[in-house]
Amino acid sequence: MKKRTDKQLAKCIAPILERWLKRLDLYNTWFVRLEIVCGASLPEADDADSTVLASIDFSDPYKRAEISLNRELAATMSDADLDHNLLHELVHVLMRPMVHAAWEHIPKADRKHFQRAHESVTDTFTNLLLWDSKGERNR
């Protein structure tokens, strides 16, 4: 796939975000912003070999979520992969109130385990939503 410029990427992302924000009813509950950033500014992945595609910061009292998207990785991604990955981030927003409420009560030693489970559930919901919207199984 040809490398997209930031402008092309933003143009591709806008309708995807809009569609999922509506579908997940996040328009009425959260203020979600997306920024295209240099990959080096993102936090490092757990295993040093992989690169983080996106990270998300929350301001819980204000129900604000800011997604940072790795420019270098996103620029060569297909529309379908962008769709999948942006939905994944928005499912994190949907689940945030539960994660926020639970986090402080999880012993530090168990947080990695919790985070892995959280990612797995996020993936499951993402796949179910994609399946649902296309009327067919997505993987």
Ligand SMILES: [Zn+2]
């Ligand atoms: Zn995730």
